[in-house]
Amino acid sequence: MIENYNYLYQYLHKEKINIDKKEFEFQIKFHPDYPSFLALVDTLSFLNIDNDAIRLPSSEIELLPERFMAFLKEENNIPRLSFIEKKGKEYIQIQDKTTFIMSQQEIEARWESIVLLVEKSEVERTKSSNKLSWIFALSFLITFTLVLFGLEGSLQTKLFFLFPILGMLFSIAALKDLFDTQQNELLNSFCNMTSSTSCSAVVGSVKWKIFEIINFSDLSLVFFTSQFLGFLVFLFSGDVIGYFIIQKIVLLSSIPVLLLSVYYQRFIENKWCPICLAIIAVIFLELGYVIIFQNSYFAISSQIIVVFAFIFVSIVFTWLAFKKLLIRQKDLKEGQLKAIRFERNYSIFKNSLLAKQKVQLPKSLILLGNKESNTIITLISSPFCGHCKGSHEIIEGILEKHHNNILIQVILKTNLETESEEGKELCRNLMFIYKYHGEEAFLTALRSWFDNISLNEWFDLYRTNLTLEFDIMFDNQHKWCEENEYNFTPSIFVNGYEYPKVYDRSNLPFYINELVEDKF
Known part of the structure; x- marks a missing residue:
């Protein structure tokens, strides 16, 4: 389960304290007591954010500042750390974008006596800058757009590029564990919008043996990538009609796979994967586009089939090799995480220290x-x-x-x-x-x-x-x-x-x- 620290980020934002979220989430995982409250407090201290965890009886809640964090009882009396703001005689509990208004009596009834306060320190870590990534992405987009519009073909034809690009983005999002995007707040909110949705549960499921070898996410990434590169190749060669004939065949052939995906989510895993459903929607939009705007006869040459088959097979082998590399990197990172947690365990360190x-x-x-x-x-x-x-x-x-x-x-x-x-x-x-x-x-x-x-x-x-x-x-x-x-x-x-x-x-x-x- 991925820990959600939005409540902490909201509190720090209100206090005008900058924090590198990626660095915080990286460092806290190394704490031997992760994901405990102690791990959170120690990581804040390590990042030079002055904080103080105190015990405070419910009778002294009024002495607290306007904003603070505290453990409150939730359903089944399970304590949960929450960000709280005081507004007059009312207390507002903020969880992500949802707010709960409590009276003095209500907060006292849920009070667990543990409070966390932060204050702006003289030495403060600033937000990490992703300017380089944005510059690279923007440069690539501008270059690609210039190249695209320099090729022959109508704007209506070239707009087809939007579908494989969207499909690749959704496919990468579905493989977020491999691509290390599991901490993306927007993505996590989209995947877990209701109790019946979970991208991780569906994508990581292996209830059918075939998914131990290849799953829907692998197929979709290979499918959309081959579409994208194939479209580029056929645009350069000037044979767009042949490309769309192949796509019509491939898209029609994919319908059973899409229905199988829906069946698996609904009846096997009993969870919906919003990203998977988005991928299915993109493929049906592609099919609609091809039927409406590229309604050509099924006249296809062997040369076109060989070219597209070569692109597809090349993408398959490239992805399998790259996936092995990503899995190896992920395993190394997890192994490093466990090793550092062991190394930073104070009890083990103390035993080694006192051995001499x-x-x-x-x-x-x-x-x-x-x-x-x-x-x-x-x-x-x-x-x-x-x-x-x-x-x-x-x-x-x-x-x-x-x-x-x-x-x-x-x-x-x-x-x-x-x-x-x-x-x-x-x-x-x-x-x-x-x-x-x-x-x-x-x-x-x-x-x-x-x-x-x-x-x-x-x-x-x-x-x-x-x-x-x-x-x-x-x-x-x-x-x-x-x-x-x-x-x-x-x-x-x-x-x-x-x-x-x-x-x-x-x-x-x-x-x-x-x-x-x-x-x-």
């Missing part, structure tokens, strides 16, 4: 975030380590989202006995900047270094009075790393436990909420 012995880390002057926090992430890094830049970016991202709940300790690993004078000066300067100019200045200076990695340019911006006051700390930290065999950077520790090597460092942000709540 806790270590007593050396002290560091550089402490970022909430210095009173019990959740401490330690990063052992080196300014001259190429891999350390990525780890610092991850840590900065965590700090930006969880500054008040987490403490980041940074250890700059350097060997003063072997390090160059410029290298020593860089490390001393970074420590000086942190101690005397603060957290933000340190992060800016460190970011500037990793972005340029040019000592001369960096010193032009950040050179300070040289001091040896940090050398004892550098020596102690380096000695600790040697004694405990932490010879490579970066190394990350969570509350004194080394970050498991089997986990990619980029996954660390996904565990932060649980780490903050957990005590170990």
